[in-house]
Amino acid sequence: MHPLLDGIDLVAFDLDGTLIDSVPDLALAVxxxxxxxxxxxxxxxxxxxxxxxxxxxxxxxxxxxxxxVGEASHSEAPGTGRRGGGPVVGEASQESIDKALLERAHAVFLEHYGRDPGAHTRLYPGVRECLDALRARGLLLALVTNKPHAFIAPLLEGLGLADHFTLCLGGDSLPEKKPHPAPLLHVASHFGLSPERCLMVGDSRHDIAAGKAAGFLTLAVPYGYNHGEPVRESGPDGVVESLVELV
Incomplete structure (x- = not known):
């Protein structure tokens, strides 16, 4: 058992980039x-x-x-990381996007993604073994993602993980989402646990920031989606190459 699990009663997991590689389906919908x-x-x-x-x-x-907008200031090819702490692709300019266009684009995206959100989505290696082992040891498992809540159940059911999590929160479940600590504090409160007895596992700086702000221990995986940045730079309490190392 990983040392970070010592004294831990609950493990909260991020979804996209931590448990599943959902980018193929997200990209198709985008x-x-x-x-x-x-x-x-x-x-x-x-x-x-x-x-x-x-x-x-x-x-x-x-x-x-x-x-x-802003592509001229981001010279790297997509997916290759960032130079000198520069902005995420597509965020180099503060020029506003028309609100009506954004709302329409978002609605169209949700329509396309909702048709089959798990068609090309797969679990990362070691995820199932990790979740099975943690559940067998009696730990509480929660899912805290910024993905809309409506997509969580279809994805978990399709991957055979519908029974693994006692509580699932989406990005629209509460007024705030990660990196705000509110979702994690809600999870701890829901189970009557103090934050220091909880562990947040994620792939991005948003997961680590939320965990630290909530008083959780934090564990990162380096293979997910962190806007081209090494997640170690966010200062997690631990890093594992595969979640199977957690157990």
């Missing part, structure tokens, strides 16, 4: 929405750098890219 709006598509490599702050922010980044 590109379908852009195409329907008559805009240039983004491609899977770019979308991989845009995931992590919820679907509305995802489409905002896609629209910024489609409009050519």
């Amino acid at each position: 590109d379908a929405a852009l195409a329907e709006l008559g805009l240039p598509v983004a491609g899977e490599a770019r979308v991989r750098d845009w995931v992590g702050n919820g679907s509305l922010k995802l489409m905002e980044r896609a629209l910024r890219h489609a409009a050519g």
Whole structure:
């Protein structure tokens, strides 16, 4: 058992980039929405750098890219990381995106993604073994994602994980989402646990920031979606290459 689990009663997991690689399906939906709006598509490599702050922010980044906003200041190819702490692709400019266009693009994205959100989504290696082992040891498992809550159940059911989590929170379950600590504090309160007896496991700086702000211990995986940044730079309490190392 990983040392970070000593004294832990509950483990909260992020979803996208931590348990599942959902970018293939997300990218298809993003590109379908852009195409329907008559805009240039983004491609899977770019979308991989845009995931992590919820679907509305995802489409905002896609629209910024489609409009050519801020690309000149981001010279790297998509998916290759960032230079010198520069901005995430599609966020180099503070120029506003038309609100009505964003709302329409988001609605079209949700329509496309909702048709089959798990068609090409797969578990990362070691995830099932980790979750099975933690549950067998009697630990409480929670899911805290910025993905809209409506997509959580279909994905978990399709992957055979519907019974693993006692509580699931989406990005729209509460007024605040990660990196705000509110979702994690809600999880701890729901189970009557003090935050120091809880562990947050994620792939991005948003997961680590939320965990630290909530008083959770934090564990990171380096293979997910962190906007091209090494997640170790966020200062998690631990890092594992695969979640099977947790057990």
